[in-house]
Amino acid sequence: MKNIIEVKKLTKMYKNLKAVDNLSFEVKEGEILGLLGPNGSGKSTTMNCMLSLLEFKEGTITIFGKEMKPNAYDIKKEIGVVFQDVALFEELTVYDNMDYFCGLYIKDKRTRKQYIEDAIKLVGLEDFKKFYPKQLSGGLLRRLNIACGIAHKPKIVFLDEPTVAVDPQSRNNILDGIEKLRENGATIIYTTHYMEEVEILCDRVIILDKGIIIAEGTPDELKELANMEEKVSVYIEKLEEKHIEEIKKLKNVSEVTYHNSNLIVIYNKGKNNLISLTKYLEKERISYDKIYSERPTLNDVFLELTGKELRD
Amino acid sequence: MTVFKAYLKVLNKNKWMVILYTVILIFFAGFNMKTSDTRGFVTEKPDILIVNEDENIGITKHFINYIKENSNIKEIKEDENARNDALFYRDVNYIIYIPKNFRIDFLEGKNPEIKVKSTGDYMAFLSEMLVERYFKIANIYKSIETNEEKLEMLIENTLQKETEVEMTSKLDTDTLTKAAYFYNFANYSILAGSVFVICFIISSFKEEKVRKRTIVSSHNYRKYNRELLLSNSLFAFTLWLFYVLLSFILVGKAMLTSHGIVMILNSFVFSFTSLTLAFFIGNLISNKEAISGIVNVIALGSSFLCGAFVPMEFLPDFVITISHILPSYYYISNNEMVKTLEIISLESLQPFFINIGMMLLFSLLFIVLTNIVTKRKSS
Numbered sequence: 007m008k009n010i011i012e013v014k015k016l017t018k019m020y021k022n023l024k025a026v027d028n029l030s031f032e033v034k035e036g037e038i039l040g041l042l043g044p045n046g047s048g049k050s051t052t053m054n055c056m057l058s059l060l061e062f063k064e065g066t067i068t069i070f071g072k073e074m075k076p077n078a079y080d081i082k083k084e085i086g087v088v089f090q091d092v093a094l095f096e097e098l099t100v101y102d103n104m105d106y107f108c109g110l111y112i113k114d115k116r117t118r119k120q121y122i123e124d125a126i127k128l129v130g131l132e133d134f135k136k137f138y139p140k141q142l143s144g145g146l147l148r149r150l151n152i153a154c155g156i157a158h159k160p161k162i163v164f165l166d167e168p169t170v171a172v173d174p175q176s177r178n179n180i181l182d183g184i185e186k187l188r189e190n191g192a193t194i195i196y197t198t199h200y201m202e203e204v205e206i207l208c209d210r211v212i213i214l215d216k217g218i219i220i221a222e223g224t225p226d227e228l229k230e231l232a233n234m235e236e237k238v239s240v241y242i243e244k245l246e247e248k249h250i251e252e253i254k255k256l257k258n259v260s261e262v263t264y265h266n267s268n269l270i271v272i273y274n275k276g277k278n279n280l281i282s283l284t285k286y287l288e289k290e291r292i293s294y295d296k297i298y299s300e301r302p303t304l305n306d307v308f309l310e311l312t313g314k315e316l317r318d
Numbered sequence: 319m320t321v322f323k324a325y326l327k328v329l330n331k332n333k334w335m336v337i338l339y340t341v342i343l344i345f346f347a348g349f350n351m352k353t354s355d356t357r358g359f360v361t362e363k364p365d366i367l368i369v370n371e372d373e374n375i376g377i378t379k380h381f382i383n384y385i386k387e388n389s390n391i392k393e394i395k396e397d398e399n400a401r402n403d404a405l406f407y408r409d410v411n412y413i414i415y416i417p418k419n420f421r422i423d424f425l426e427g428k429n430p431e432i433k434v435k436s437t438g439d440y441m442a443f444l445s446e447m448l449v450e451r452y453f454k455i456a457n458i459y460k461s462i463e464t465n466e467e468k469l470e471m472l473i474e475n476t477l478q479k480e481t482e483v484e485m486t487s488k489l490d491t492d493t494l495t496k497a498a499y500f501y502n503f504a505n506y507s508i509l510a511g512s513v514f515v516i517c518f519i520i521s522s523f524k525e526e527k528v529r530k531r532t533i534v535s536s537h538n539y540r541k542y543n544r545e546l547l548l549s550n551s552l553f554a555f556t557l558w559l560f561y562v563l564l565s566f567i568l569v570g571k572a573m574l575t576s577h578g579i580v581m582i583l584n585s586f587v588f589s590f591t592s593l594t595l596a597f598f599i600g601n602l603i604s605n606k607e608a609i610s611g612i613v614n615v616i617a618l619g620s621s622f623l624c625g626a627f628v629p630m631e632f633l634p635d636f637v638i639t640i641s642h643i644l645p646s647y648y649y650i651s652n653n654e655m656v657k658t659l660e661i662i663s664l665e666s667l668q669p670f671f672i673n674i675g676m677m678l679l680f681s682l683l684f685i686v687l688t689n690i691v692t693k694r695k696s697s
């Protein structure tokens with residue numbers, strides 16, 4: 007896959023504060039790239055620099071192989087942006103808001119009308135076309151905010167924490183919508199500090215902290231990188247000492263405890279750990295119940311890498 | 319078109335405010351027009367000081383009497399500094415210096431020069447007209463009549479006839495007073511209407527997040543600003559045109575006379591100044607809730623201070639002094655002046671144009687301030 011965006015040695019200062027520090031990365035065509043980081047880590051700043059909304063001291067940003075500049079309107083035409091905060095006209099209806107923002111890109115009336123209908127359907131606002139923003143719930147408002155940003159069918163979509171403070175139903179709707187955008191061929195840069203979203207949505211993740219990339223890779227790669235352990239617990243009515251000793255000798259096992267009919271096996275790395283355990287139990291004809299594995303999450307990865315929680 | 323279309327939709331949301339300001343205008347201006355004429359028409363006389371170094375006899379005396387009849391003669395102590403002070407403080411509008419031997423020189427055809435000092439305002443202009451008229455006639459008869467007493471008689475008769483002619487063609491002060499009422503009151507509606515609507519629209523379009531969204535779009539941002547500016551100007555122009563039409567309905571055909579047209583011109587310039595003021599305030603504030611408060615302070619405040627509701631002559635002096643720092647003062651002064659102006663000419667309109675110049679200076683100031691504010695905000 008070819009690179010659609012390239013960021014090289016980007017540094018952005020706010021007076022004396024280095025918000026982004028010598029950042030380099032690229033975005034590949036068709037992928038969903040997650041920008042992950044705690045509050046104030048420089049996610050929005052990075053995004054705003056990529057959009058030429060902020061001037062920066064050092065570094066280059068190229069999109070479609072061309073330098074991104076404030077007046078690069080041919081590049082901007084292919085970009086859709088959904089900002090962290092809802093940006094709408096209170097005086098315009100849902101439809102008119104979309105007509106305005108889409109109209110900034112699409113001049114042809116009929117095409118625009120079709121695109122708006124598509125976007126309204128994508129975020130599920132069909133029943134609210136004539137509503138004014140203040141009549142919408144927070145979740146619906148977010149959906150409208152997204153629809154306004156992507157109605158012109160851009161090739162690249164920037165989303166800055168689109169699911170913050172959104173009810174679960176709207177959230178699922180938004181995540182589905184993003185999946186659909188990708189299916190339609192869009193490249194997506196997705197900023198968030200929700201781990202679960204990144205795990206199910208993103209092809210690749212960049213973890214930022216204090217304006218620096220501290221890790222980069224697929225969600226699985228990142229977990230491996232962190233060298234995290236996996237914890238499997240099983241309920242076994244009765245277990246003999248010899249079995250415990252044998253389980254200790256299984257592949258990757260680092261620690262085994264058995265207490266109150268609860269067996270806990272800790273693995274230091276590796277895949278298919280759960281399966282190898284169940285196979286052993288079945289072979290020895292030991293009956294078991296309630297087996298589950300706690301795999302490390304990106305949150306654990308983050309904790310491991312920085313020593314702090316992603317979310318406050 | 320995208321911007322203009324959205325502009326109209328946002329404007330539509332504000333139509334009730336504009337209608338409200340207009341209804342207030344019709345109601346109060348209309349009400350005042352009906353009760354306007356208790357004061358009748360008073361021709362105002364200039365305050366003139368005559369410094370006579372000649373003997374007070376013959377043609378000199380005749381000239382002085384003529385001036386006395388047509389003005390309020392002031393007595394100031396015999397000191398040039400005191401006279402200058404009197405001019406400066408507008409205690410007199412005009413000083414006429416009659417030189418030594420004026421009478422003899424005049425009768426001998428030497429065309430002696432009469433020196434004057436003037437405040438340069440409309441009253442001074444009237445004084446000048448008095449002097450000019452006298453000598454225009456006197457010079458004509460002097461060439462055919464050498465007897466001083468007969469000459470005085472001839473001048474006297476002609477002056478009287480001219481006044482009669484003038485009286486018959488006397489302008490319709492009644493209607494002009496109505497027009498002035500309307501346009502004075504329009505000070506409130508024009509200011510309130512344009513500041514309210516334009517502030518509201520600017521705060522919608524330039525709201526930080528909406529602005530960001532516009533900047534990242536592929537719509538040229540400069541063009542976008544231009545479209546917004548044009549739409550706002552178009553609105554202000556339409557509002558003005560609407561009020562002019564309203565004045566035709568309420569005042570009538572008098573608006574088509576030269577007096578009426580001068581008032582319309584005055585209101586046009588004032589609308590422009592209001593537009594620039596609205597831009598300045600719209601870019602300064604970012605809070606929609608604050609708009610109506612600000613509009614009240616500006617529109618009501620300046621209307622009261624500058625005599626849109628209560629004629630200036632009833633206002634205390636210090637209020638009038640303060641009101642000089644407001645563009646409304648110059649707008650309303652112009653309406654009041656045009657109302658009493660007997661002759662419309664480039665010369666008689668000089669003070670009018672000075673006031674127009676003041677309004678334009680205010681506009682310039684507001685434009686500069688707007689630029690400073692927008693530069694500050696974008697950096």
Ligand SMILES: Nc1ncnc2c1ncn2[C@@H]1O[C@H](COP(=O)(O)OP(=O)(O)OP(=O)(O)O)[C@@H](O)[C@H]1O
Nearest residue numbers: 020023025043044045046047048049050051052090
């Ligand atoms: N306009 C600004 N002026 C000064 N400092 C700023 C400005 N905007 C952001 N910062 C600072 O730059 C750093 C990065 O901020 P940024 O908004 O990019 O973080 P973020 O990762 O998007 O955080 P969040 O998750 O809260 O949105 C923070 O320390 C922030 O305080």
Ligand SMILES: [Mg+2]
Nearest residue numbers: 049050051090
């Ligand atoms: Mg942010």
